[in-house]
Amino acid sequence: MTAPMLQHIPLKSAYLCPDCNSIGNCAVRCPACASEVLLGLSAVLDREVVAERKPIAQMPPIAYTHYTAMVA
Numbered sequence: 001m002t003a004p005m006l007q008h009i010p011l012k013s014a015y016l017c018p019d020c021n022s023i024g025n026c027a028v029r030c031p032a033c034a035s036e037v038l039l040g041l042s043a044v045l046d047r048e049v050v051a052e053r054k055p056i057a058q059m060p061p062i063a064y065t066h067y068t069a070m071v072a
């Protein structure tokens with residue numbers, strides 16, 4: 001049994017070919033089927049984590065519920 005060859009393509013140079021459902025690293029032509037219809041994945045998947053946090057003063061108050069234990 002042979003181990004699969006591990007590869008990676010950085011997102012900024014990864015292109016999805018919708019014609020053959022392959023991902024390649026060429027922006028001009030699909031390396032598998034030569035289609036020129038490619039979708040740059042960084043435009044879809046790349047993300048910057050933008051933490052949208054409200055200051056504490058604008059956050060709604062925390063509702064506390066107080067239960068009293070009855071001891072018989």
Ligand SMILES: [Zn+2]
Pocket residue numbers: 017018019020021022030031032033034035
């Ligand atoms: Zn293709």
